[in-house]
Amino acid sequence: MSIPTPDLVVPDRVRELAGGAALEPLWANAIGGLTFRTDDGRVIKWGPHDDEANMRDEAERMRWARRWITVPEVLEQGQDAEQEWLVTVELAGRSAVDPRWLSDPEKAVRAVGEGLRMLHDALPLDECPWDWSVSRRLDGAASRGTVVSDELRTPPPAERLVVCHGDACVPNTLLDAEGRPFAHVDLAALGVADRWADIAVASMSTTWNFGPGWDDALIEAYGVDPDRERLAYYRRLWNET
Known part of the structure; x- marks a missing residue:
């Protein structure tokens, strides 16, 4: 964007x-x-x-x-x-890449990580009617004529299923005036998947918006240790589909 x-x-x-x-x-x-x-x-x-x-x-x-x-x-x-x-x-919050927050990446990155965890914890898995699993994403890519690497057809086992945002890039979290997570936008792909599908994209997107060195800070703010295997897999899946 x-x-x-x-x-x-x-x-x-x-x-x-x-x-x-x-x-x-x-x-x-x-x-x-x-x-x-x-x-x-x-x-x-x-x-x-x-x-x-x-x-x-x-x-x-x-x-x-x-x-x-x-x-x-x-x-x-x-x-x-x-x-x-x-x-x-219109909501009162501003995107985490608003000029106000581009000048304070530490606060913005932490807020996005905290906000993503809040979303995952709040949305009820058993009531979500949509699927954002690897198989569904691969089927969607195939229907669009997109060819993905064979290695992506064998994902790592899901660590924790949640209702994922589906496009958890930094700009899609809105922050309040104090820099706290306030709201989420661009939910067209929301659905059930391994939480690392969201964490991988959110942390990867910090580089696009704030420069290198912020991805692990977002994961820390989310509240988990980096899972390098799942991060690598879901980032590659995002880039290829």
Whole structure:
């Protein structure tokens, strides 16, 4: 993800959804998706269809998860032949890669680790209807025509099954004004899996956002010792699928 420039061309559908509200661009992703904040307290996500994670799934999972954790309230979700969109209530927190937290990586990294542990402990495994297992992810990759290494077809045994975030990269944790974990966003892949599937990606993403040397700090804040075998496996799975 990147922060778009202020002169970004706003898609017509986003303007329709905003009504008369002013728009502030927040994020642009690799496939052309955009996220905006409105001045009347909403967030609008828009983008082309994504074979890997769609906004319909994201809305469904947020409605389920918000019974136990803080996630955005869904106001509207829709799609047509070319595009999809999601409108939510804006939360008070700011992304862990907000400029405020980029200048204080130690606090931000620890908060993301603590927040991920809170999510894993709070969401009820037995009530989750979605699967994010290795087999499901490999099947999804195959359906998209993605070829993965043979070694990835034999994962390490699950250490602890939890309801995983599914995209636990640093930007998807929101922090409060004091730098504490506040909420989670981008839950389109949420589902049951080994907790190391999330821990591996969250810790790996610290390098992308804060530079090298922070991955073990996130794992420490989560509350476990690094499992190098599972970290290596799930990072490679993420990169190949």
